[in-house]
Amino acid sequence: xxxxxxxxxxxxxxxxxxxxxxxxxxxxxxxxxxxxxxxxxxxxxxxxxxxxxxxxxxxxxxxxxxxxxxxxxxxxxxxxxxxxxxxxxxxxxxxxxxxxxxxxxxxxxxxxxxxx
Amino acid sequence: xxxxxxxxxxxxxxxxxxxxxxxxxxxxxxxxxxxxxxxxxxxxxxxxxxxxxxxxxxxxxxxxxxxxxxxxxxxxxxxxxxxxxxxxxxxxxxxxxxxxxxxxxxxxxxxxxx
Numbered sequence: 158x159x160x161x162x163x164x165x166x167x168x169x170x171x172x173x174x175x176x177x178x179x180x181x182x183x184x185x186x187x188x189x190x191x192x193x194x195x196x197x198x199x200x201x202x203x204x205x206x207x208x209x210x211x212x213x214x215x216x217x218x219x220x221x222x223x224x225x226x227x228x229x230x231x232x233x234x235x236x237x238x239x240x241x242x243x244x245x246x247x248x249x250x251x252x253x254x255x256x257x258x259x260x261x262x263x264x265x266x267x268x269x270x271x272x273x
Numbered sequence: 274x275x276x277x278x279x280x281x282x283x284x285x286x287x288x289x290x291x292x293x294x295x296x297x298x299x300x301x302x303x304x305x306x307x308x309x310x311x312x313x314x315x316x317x318x319x320x321x322x323x324x325x326x327x328x329x330x331x332x333x334x335x336x337x338x339x340x341x342x343x344x345x346x347x348x349x350x351x352x353x354x355x356x357x358x359x360x361x362x363x364x365x366x367x368x369x370x371x372x373x374x375x376x377x378x379x380x381x382x383x384x385x386x387x
Contacts, residue, residue, distance in 0.1 A: 163316070191374060198282075200363065200379040201317075250316050252375075262375065264309075264316035 159185045161253050163265030170241055170272055178236045178268045180251035186231035187253035191262065192224075195248040207234055241272040275300045275366045279378035287386045292351040294381050296338075296364030299345065306347040307365040307375065308338055317363065323347065324369070334358070359385045 160183040170176045180190060189208050193201040205221075207213040207228035215221045223245075225237040234253070238245050248269050254262040276299045286292055298304055305324050309317040321332025328340040338349045347364060363380045367373040 161316075166314075200377045201375075203374055203376075206374055248314075252317075261319060261322070264318070266316040267314065269314060 159183075159253075159261075159263045161187075161251065161263045161265040163251055163268055165268060166266060167269045168271070170270070172242055172272055173240055175237055175239045176241055176270060178238075178249055178251075178270075180234045180236070180253065180265050182232045182253045182263070185253075185255055185263075187234070187255065188231065189254050190228055190234040191252045192226060192234075192236050193250045193252070195250060195267075201250060204236075238270065241270070243272045246270055246272045275304065275368060275376045277364050277366050277376055277378035279364055279381050281381060282379070283382045283384065285384040285386060286354045288356055289353050292336075292349070292354045292358065292383065294349040294362050294364075294383065296347045296349065296378060297345050298347060298364070298366045300366055300368060302368050305367045305369050305373070306338075306340060307367070308332065308336070308347075308349045309363045309365060309377075311361040311363065311380075320349070320362075354383075354385045356385050356387065359383055 162181045164179045192204045195201045204219045205213040205215045207226050209231050213226035228234040250267045252262040252264045254260045278297045307322045308320040320336050321330045323330045323340045331337045336351045361380050364378040365375040367375050
């Protein structure tokens with residue numbers, strides 16, 4: 158299957174700083190990318206959907222000014238957690254898919270964010 | 274609106290025993306259904322999916338699932354569990370389409386006893 162690479166895999170940052178997570182589709186063009194958050198022992202919660210070249214669509218309850226999503230190219234989307242706080246500590250996962258009705262979404266390996 | 278119900282949070286089987294992980298869904302349109310596996314601190318890997326056509330779907334690692342519209346179910350099975358099957362399993366539903374997002378169940382942890 159296609160490969161989606163997420164970087165970094167782990168990051169520790171101080172409260173009040175910002176952290177950027179990258180999601181790259183290595184061998185296909187991703188017209189749509191999704192960002193999820195996963196709490197321990199919990200399911201994946203969709204945060205936002207982004208289409209290349211347009212603004213991301215955020216799910217209800219997700220602060221768009223705190224979780225900045227940029228999908229500037231067909232192979233790269235970034236999630237920036239601004240002014241991070243300990244409660245933002247979580248596992249963040251991206252997925253990417255091409256256009257088309259039945260195309261599969263491929264997942265990155267996730268990023269473990271710890272805010273201290 | 275769409276939703277997925279995975280009853281129970283943990284299933285434990287003996288190595289070589291049948292694996293059965295249950296999934297029920299709700300969807301306002303014909304659903305696309307998926308099973309994913311997640312190993313610790315990793316992303317999700319697709320096991321199998323149902324979109325249209327044959328209702329019995331075979332996936333990787335010997336897993337299969339059957340779409341039963343009348344029961345709104347998509348249970349995952351494997352005839353003989355292997356130690357390497359121990360992981361977290363998620364059922365998901367989408368309503369298709371280019372931008373379609375996945376709605377996940379809460380996941381089930383599968384343990385395999387020697």
